Amino acid sequence: AQSVTQLGSHVSVSEGALVLLRCNYSSSVPPYLFWYVQYPNQGLQLLLKYTTGATLVKGINGFEAEFKKSETSFHLTKPSAHMSDAAEYFCAVTGSQGNLIFGKGTKLSVKP
């Protein structure tokens, strides 16, 4: 069965600092992996996705993630945090029912 674990329910960084949000997955088949962002009182917005091919995936707003099969990881990074990055981030993997299986989410706070 597929599952996703996001390490750290809350992460706080200073503006301009590196953002690193961790995601590990479990999948019995080659996975499709996603990162979504949710701003307060809004739905989810796709940041980036990995299906096949290049393991370093670039997304919107300067975010990128690297698929590491040996580590079953898909960590999300951004070199320099901005105040507008404060939100909740969800990692997801494809499920066997043709759905997305989400992690519990990581709330990112950005301090001025």
Place this chain on the structure above:
Amino acid sequence: KAGVTQTPRYLIKTRGQQVTLSCSPISGHRSVSWYQQTPGQGLQFLFEYFSETQRNKGNFPGRFSGRQFSNSRSEMNVSTLELGDSALYLCASSLGLSGLSLNEKLFFGSGTQLSVL
């Protein structure tokens, strides 16, 4: 292009009642998926509709049901509401051309916040 529209935005019901939530997908999208979001369980898949047929289903009891109309608009119904049904219900649409379209981009609505008292 208008985004995914969910109505109502907020809803308050009491235990035992039933509720219907509505989702209008992006024009041209034929697949609509529903997710439940709670602080404890996170985001969980309810079901997906494509061309008026339920194509995939999550592990929710039969009190949760849905349907899709010929214009791709979808409704979700929850009967005999329980306190634990309090959640943000999100719908997402996509073109739906390739199976469950996980290789397509999902567009989410802002959700309906349901509170059961």
